[in-house]
Amino acid sequence: MPIYRIRAAEVARVWGSGEEEPVREKSVPGLDEDSLTMAYEAAREALEMSGVERSEVGAVLVGSESPPYAVKPSATVIAEALGLTPRVVAIDMEFACKAGTTAMILAAGLVASGAIKHGLAIGTDNAQARPGDELEYTAGAGAAAYLVSGDSDRLLAVLEYACSYVTDTPDFWRREGERYPRHAYRFTGAPAYFNHIVGAAKGLMEEAGLKPSDFDYVVFHQPNVKFPLRAAQMLGFKPEQVKPGLLSGEIGNTYAAASLIGLARVLDAAKPNQRILVVSFGSGAGSDAISLVTTENVGKKRSSLERLLSRKVYVDYGLYAKMKGILGVA
Amino acid sequence: MVWAESVPRVWRERAKKYRLLGGKCPACGSAVYPHRQVCPYCGSEGLQLVELPRKGRVISYTVIRHPPSDFVGKEPYVVAIVELEGGARVLAQLTDVKPEEVREGMEVEAVFRRYREQSPDGIIEYGIKFRPAH
Amino acid sequence: MKRVFIVGAGATKVGEHWDRSLRDLAVEALLAAVRDAGIDKRDVQALYVGNMMSGELQGQEHLGALVATWAGMAGVAAFKVEAACASGGAALHQAYLAVASGLYDCVAVVGVEKMTDALPHDVTSALLTAEDQEYVVFAGATFVGLNALVYRMYMSRYGVKQEDVARFAVHCHKMAVNNPYAQFRREVTLEEVMSSPPIADPIRLLECAPVGDGAAALVLCNEDFLKRSPRDVLVEVAGSAVATDILSVHERRDPLAMAGFRKAAEAAMKRAGIEAKDVDVLEVHDAFTVLGALTLEALGYAPPGKGWQLVAEGQVEPGGEIPTNTMGGLKARGHPVGGTGVYQVFDIVRQLRGEADANQVEGAEIGLAQNLGGVAGTVAVHVLRRVR
Numbered sequence: 001m002p003i004y005r006i007r008a009a010e011v012a013r014v015w016g017s018g019e020e021e022p023v024r025e026k027s028v029p030g031l032d033e034d035s036l037t038m039a040y041e042a043a044r045e046a047l048e049m050s051g052v053e054r055s056e057v058g059a060v061l062v063g064s065e066s067p068p069y070a071v072k073p074s075a076t077v078i079a080e081a082l083g084l085t086p087r088v089v090a091i092d093m094e095f096a097c098k099a100g101t102t103a104m105i106l107a108a109g110l111v112a113s114g115a116i117k118h119g120l121a122i123g124t125d126n127a128q129a130r131p132g133d134e135l136e137y138t139a140g141a142g143a144a145a146y147l148v149s150g151d152s153d154r155l156l157a158v159l160e161y162a163c164s165y166v167t168d169t170p171d172f173w174r175r176e177g178e179r180y181p182r183h184a185y186r187f188t189g190a191p192a193y194f195n196h197i198v199g200a201a202k203g204l205m206e207e208a209g210l211k212p213s214d215f216d217y218v219v220f221h222q223p224n225v226k227f228p229l230r231a232a233q234m235l236g237f238k239p240e241q242v243k244p245g246l247l248s249g250e251i252g253n254t255y256a257a258a259s260l261i262g263l264a265r266v267l268d269a270a271k272p273n274q275r276i277l278v279v280s281f282g283s284g285a286g287s288d289a290i291s292l293v294t295t296e297n298v299g300k301k302r303s304s305l306e307r308l309l310s311r312k313v314y315v316d317y318g319l320y321a322k323m324k325g326i327l328g329v330a
Numbered sequence: 331m332v333w334a335e336s337v338p339r340v341w342r343e344r345a346k347k348y349r350l351l352g353g354k355c356p357a358c359g360s361a362v363y364p365h366r367q368v369c370p371y372c373g374s375e376g377l378q379l380v381e382l383p384r385k386g387r388v389i390s391y392t393v394i395r396h397p398p399s400d401f402v403g404k405e406p407y408v409v410a411i412v413e414l415e416g417g418a419r420v421l422a423q424l425t426d427v428k429p430e431e432v433r434e435g436m437e438v439e440a441v442f443r444r445y446r447e448q449s450p451d452g453i454i455e456y457g458i459k460f461r462p463a464h
Numbered sequence: 465m466k467r468v469f470i471v472g473a474g475a476t477k478v479g480e481h482w483d484r485s486l487r488d489l490a491v492e493a494l495l496a497a498v499r500d501a502g503i504d505k506r507d508v509q510a511l512y513v514g515n516m517m518s519g520e521l522q523g524q525e526h527l528g529a530l531v532a533t534w535a536g537m538a539g540v541a542a543f544k545v546e547a548a549c550a551s552g553g554a555a556l557h558q559a560y561l562a563v564a565s566g567l568y569d570c571v572a573v574v575g576v577e578k579m580t581d582a583l584p585h586d587v588t589s590a591l592l593t594a595e596d597q598e599y600v601v602f603a604g605a606t607f608v609g610l611n612a613l614v615y616r617m618y619m620s621r622y623g624v625k626q627e628d629v630a631r632f633a634v635h636c637h638k639m640a641v642n643n644p645y646a647q648f649r650r651e652v653t654l655e656e657v658m659s660s661p662p663i664a665d666p667i668r669l670l671e672c673a674p675v676g677d678g679a680a681a682l683v684l685c686n687e688d689f690l691k692r693s694p695r696d697v698l699v700e701v702a703g704s705a706v707a708t709d710i711l712s713v714h715e716r717r718d719p720l721a722m723a724g725f726r727k728a729a730e731a732a733m734k735r736a737g738i739e740a741k742d743v744d745v746l747e748v749h750d751a752f753t754v755l756g757a758l759t760l761e762a763l764g765y766a767p768p769g770k771g772w773q774l775v776a777e778g779q780v781e782p783g784g785e786i787p788t789n790t791m792g793g794l795k796a797r798g799h800p801v802g803g804t805g806v807y808q809v810f811d812i813v814r815q816l817r818g819e820a821d822a823n824q825v826e827g828a829e830i831g832l833a834q835n836l837g838g839v840a841g842t843v844a845v846h847v848l849r850r851v852r
Contacts, residue, residue, distance in 0.1 A: 003426045031404055032425055032443040032459065040442045068444070068454055077456065081348035081442055083381075311426075334597055343598060362715065364599055370710050371717070390620075390719075392612035393665040394604060398589040401604040409605045409664075411613055411714040421600050421714045429665070434620055445602060457602065 001142045001251065001261075001308035002038070004028040006320045008137045014317045015132045022224035026140040026252025028315060028323055029126050035064045036074040038143035039124035040081050042257075046120065047082060049301050050147040050154060054082065057147075058116025059089040061107055063099025063123045063256045067092055078122070089116065096172065097221050098282025099123060100144065100256040105162045105288055107148035118149040125255035130180035131326055138224055140252025144260035156267060156301065157276065157292040163204035165196050166286030173284070183283075189227075192285045197221070197231045200287035201279050208291060212236040215291070216274040219245035219262035221281035223253045231279075244269055250309065256282075261305065263292075268302045270294045335448045340455055347457040350384060350440060352418045353377030361418035384440035385463060386414035393429040400446045408432055412460050426461040437463040465564045468701040469690060470848070472501025472572075472683030473813045475806075478647040478798030481677040486515075486522055486578035490531045493679035494574045501683040503693060505535065508683065509568040511542040514555030514575035515802035518544070520590035521582045531574065541568075548594035549751065550837030551575065552680070552805025553706070553844025559684050560704040560846075569689040575806030576679035587675055591801070594838035596712050608672060608752070609664035610839050614719055615754040616666055621720065622769025624757075630657045630671050631775045632756035633795050639781075640792025642822040643811075647676045647798035671753040673799035680806040682813070696852065699816050702830075703732035703847035713839040722762045725834060728845040729763065736847035738830060740764050743847075745815045745825050746780075746788045747808035747833040750795050759834055760786070787825045790815060805835035809846055816850040 006028050008021035029038070039062055047057070060082075062075045075090035089110065093099050100123015107119035124143035129135040149155065171192035174181035184192075197220060205211060212218070218237045220228035225248055232242040245262035254261055259280040266276055272294055279289045321327045345351055346364040353365040357374035365379050391410035394401070401407070408424040410432070424432060425443055438460035445457045474496025476489050484492075490513065498505050513527040524530065528542030547554035552575030559573040579587055591607045600610070619626060634654050640646035652670060660670035684701065685693075709724030710716045716723070733739060740763045748759045757771035765786050766774050774780055780788035791797050791811035794804060812831035814820050820828075828850070835844040 030425060030443075032423075032445070034444055037441075037443050037456065044442075072453075077348075080344055081456070083349060313426075313428075339598070347602075370715060389714075390613040390617045392609045392616065392667075393662070394606055394609050395661075395665075396588060396606065396608070396663050397585065397604060398592055398601070398606055399583075399585045400589070402585055404604070407604060409603055409609050409613075411719075419714045421605060421712065422603050434616070445604070455602070 001305070002027050002029045002033055003311050003313050004030060004315050004323065005312050006315055006317065010317055011137050015136070017134065021137055022226070023138050023252050024249050026138055027142055027254065028320055029141040031323055033126070033141070034068045035066045035124040035126045035143065036068050036077055038126070038141065039064070039074060039122045039145065040078050042124065042143040042145035043078055043082060043120050043122050045304055046145040046147045049303070050118070050149070052118050052147060052149065054084055056117045057084050057088065057120060059107055059110050059119035060084060061091055061093060061103035061119065061121050063093045063095070063103040064125050065094050065096050065099065065255060066126045066128060095286065096282035096284055097255045097258055098280045098286050098288055100260045101278060101280035101288035101290060104146055104148060104290065105164070108159050108162070111148055111150045118147055118151070121146045121148055123256035123260045125257055127253065127255045128180055135183060138248070138253040140254045142251060142254035142257045142261055144257045144264055146260065154297065155295050156298045157294045159290060159292055161204050161208045161291045163200050163207060163289045164286060165199035165203055167196070169285035171283045171285055188283070192283065193223070193227055193281050194231060194234065196285050196287035197279050197281050198234055200289035201235050201277065204277070204289035204291060210291070214275055215241060215277045217245055217266045217270065218242055218277040218279070219259050219266055220279050221259045222246055222248035222262060225249045264303045264305050267294070267298060268305060270298050272296045272298055335452065337453060340453060348442065350382045350458050352380055352382040354380050361416045363418045363420050382418050383415040386412045386438055386460070388432065388434055388436040388438060389413050389419070390434060391424065391432050410460070412438055423459045424461065425459040439463045466566050466686035466688065468560050468563045468684055468686055469851070470682050470699045470701060470813055471685050471695060472497040472503065473681070473810050474500050475645055475680035475810050476678050477645050478676045478678035478800055480580045482580065484677070486518060486524065486576060487530055487534045489578060489677060489679040490574050490576040491535045493576065493681040494531065494535050494572060497572060497681035497683050503570065503683065505537055507570050508537060508540060508572045510562050510571040511537065511540050512555040512559045512571065512573040513542065513544045514552040514573065514805060515544055515577060516546055516548055516551045517577065517590040517593070517801065520593060521587070522578060547842040547844070548837035549801050550805055550835045550842045550844045551802040552807070553833070553835030553846065554805065554837070554842065556682065556805060556809060556846060557704050557706050557844055560701050563684050563686045566686065566688070570683065570685040572681060572683050573806060574679055574681035575803035577800035577802040578677045579675045579800060580677050594841070600712055606664055608667050610713055611752040611754065612664040612667045614713060614839065615752065617720055618754055618758065624769060624772060626666055627654060627658060628772040628776060629757050630654065630668070630753050631772065632750060632753040633657050633671050635775055635780055636750060636789050636793040636795040639790050639823055640796030643791040643797055646792040646796055647674055648796045667752055673751045673794035676798040676800050678798060678800035678803050678807070680803050680810045682806060682809060697817055698851040699813050700849045700851045701846060702849040703734070703736035703845070705731035705735065706842065706844045707731070708842050709840055711838065711841045720758065722758055722840055724840050724843040725759065725762055725836070725845070728843040729832070729834070732845040732847045736849065738847060742830050743832045744787065744828040745790060745812055745831040746786055747812055747831070748788055748793060749804070749834050749836040750789060750793045751799060751836065755836070782823050782825045790820065790823045790825060805833070805844055808833040808835060809848065812848050816848060
């Protein structure tokens with residue numbers, strides 16, 4: 001999580017919509033940060049926390065829609081920097097804000113098949129938004145990483161079910177060569193975010209024979225503060241189940257990292273034997289619903305998230321524009 | 331540009347720059363960064379390859395306000411001599427800190443950051459910077 | 465080893481010579497030195513061109529043949545000698561060795577740099593070729609920045625105020641007023657220095673040697689040559705030594721130790737049969753003011769941390785205990801990088817010949833020049849003695 005923040009009110013000072021701001025503030029990457037550097041820091045922390053031998057990490061799966069290169073993988077740089085090369089499955093993946101949870105599902109598949117012992121699943125983004133567009137209030141930056149493993153003694157939580165739900169729904173896109181993405185405004189709501197979140201969550205609960213009250217926590221993809229709360233209501237979850245994993249108000253929408261960062265907050269607070277539902281949503285569109293049950297180990301380790309959230313330096317719109325590259329390269 | 335734009339060089343250096351790989355001299359015990367064959371202090375050969383500790387303190391620092399070509403647009407930024415635990419000294423940028431907050435003796439920790447691009451369409455060079463430890 | 469003498473000296477003014485190229489400047493200084501020596505240019509058997517950045521700034525290497533050709537001396541043995549900002553001193557050392565060996569009787573050395581053709585941040589980048597490109601330049605350090613690290617350590621270790629260190633610049637400007645070759649010939653006040661913009665904290669603009677163009681040249685010969693071409697006034701190169709230090713200042717156990725300088729100075733003084741106290745005129749490589757204090761201390765003129773006091777007390781003026789940079793030094797006379805090592809000796813030669821006018825040090829007999837490359841990664845020290 002970068003140290004810098006910009007308040008939505010500061011964005012409004014420049015672009016002034018007069019409407020209620022969708023978040024209080026969002027994270028802004030420093031001049032020397034990008035989705036790759038953030039991904040590395042998260043992955044490094046996950047690896048250290050796990051205590052797993054580097055040579056036994058068999059995969060690095062990086063989900064992002066804002067890699068530093070249009071063509072050249074981040075996964076190889078991260079794998080190199082972590083000392084995991086050369087015998088490792090590495091891939092960069094794109095599916096908007098769903099790429100991180102899909103990385104987790106695929107890593108789990110590689111582990112479950114016996115192809116690898118442990119795999120790193122990372123969601124990371126330095127989200128770009130057109131200056132003055134409503135998405136500029138929320139387009140944030142951050143990364144989260146999980147060490148997915150079959151080593152049951154060390155697990156903090158067990159991945160029990162996953163359900164993916166996708167359709168061709170063009171709610172948000174960026175054409176090749178274009179600098180900023182476009183979105184379809186209110187169309188991104190019901191046909192996109194809510195349809196897929198509900199589809200994936202219901203699909204998982206049906207398959208697993210679970211109901212909302214079986215879960216202690218639910219983490220939704222969080223492009224703002226309102227959508228996750230409404231999704232919870234639509235599915236029959238209570239606000240108390242959603243709020244612990246809802247961070248968008250203070251860091252904005254961290255895109256491929258969003259639901260995974262929410263999950264980290266929940267894991268830091270959870271007790272053993274609690275059930276967590278994570279439902280991501282990526283434009284284009286699709287949702288992954290993943291349910292996890294915490295183990296006895298969960299209270300023993302905490303991530304750096306609280307520390308990262310508390311270290312904040314506010315910037316004004318001018319500095320923000322410089323950091324996001326809106327002002328162009330010197 | 332007057333500095334050495336090169337793809338092979340970046341590839342050659344990546345392990346040392348990404349993972350803070352240094353050398354420990356078997357003869358005089360000195361720790362150096364980066365790793366190299368010969369100890370600069372005693373001249374002995376055969377330095378051991380080690381991943382250096384990622385924590386240290388600031389020995390001295392300066393604020394660069396007139397950068398060279400490849401860092402134009404990034405100023406002002408802080409460059410410091412960081413002494414790592416174990417004694418190896420590194421010359422690196424400090425980050426996530428305001429210049430006026432830097433102090434000699436400040437405790438810092440290593441982070442992986444983007445240093446520069448070889449050109450607007452060239453490759454990106456990553457490396458280790460340091461931020462305040464607490 | 466034969467004794468080595470300087471029989472000719474010439475230089476261009478230091479400044480922004482928009483109308484003159486690197487070869488123009490080098491040839492001007494070289495021919496001036498040859499004329500001053502009263503010799504025929506065909507007497508010169510070898511030419512040493514001290515220069516640091518011709519490759520980066522002019523896209524030009526092979527300076528030996530280039531300068532020889534444009535000076536009408538093609539055929540002579542000629543070389544470019546590079547040791548960062550000590551290129552001039554290093555070239556002079558090579559010239560000294562050539563003549564001392566007896567293989568050549570008469571040689572010329574010209575130090576030259578043409579800095580103003582390039583954009584400022586490209587000059588900054590070119591100067592950084594003096595430092596470790598892969599691990600120091602990579603971090604975005606500048607040459608000023610590396611010296612600033614030393615400056616801060618100096619102030620912290622000895623509890624010295626920046627004003628006291630910065631006063632060295634005021635002194636140099638005062639000296640340059642009477643030097644027609646100097647780039648800046650106006651005095652500056654301490655207030656002006658301390659309020660000039662910071663370049664790399666704590667170093668301020670007026671504590672840094674300027675960017676400029678210039679060339680200085682010397683003709684050296686040995687006793688054999690003098691037999692054929694005697695003269696009344698004679699300056700001897702009594703000592704010439706070069707030493708290196710660990711290249712990167714942050715890797716040195718003590719970044720303030722100036723180990724390279726101490727080694728070269730000791731060797732040159734020993735060769736000359738003198739001690740530091742015998743020096744009448746001193747040329748300090750004041751690329752930054754802190755080098756003034758550090759050098760005075762390294763030579764033992766003041767205890768560690770007290771070098772600045774000599775400046776405050778006026779001991780560095782022509783009438784003081786250790787007249788220093790009496791022609792303005794790098795700060796005010798200028799620092800066309802590859803030329804500086806030769807300019808320093810040119811300035812001492814004028815003192816020893818009694819040609820220093822208002823800045824004359826009475827009875828000056830022995831001079832010492834300190835030429836630093838990088839953050840003193842290479843040091844060339846020359847000791848000169850007036851023989852007659």
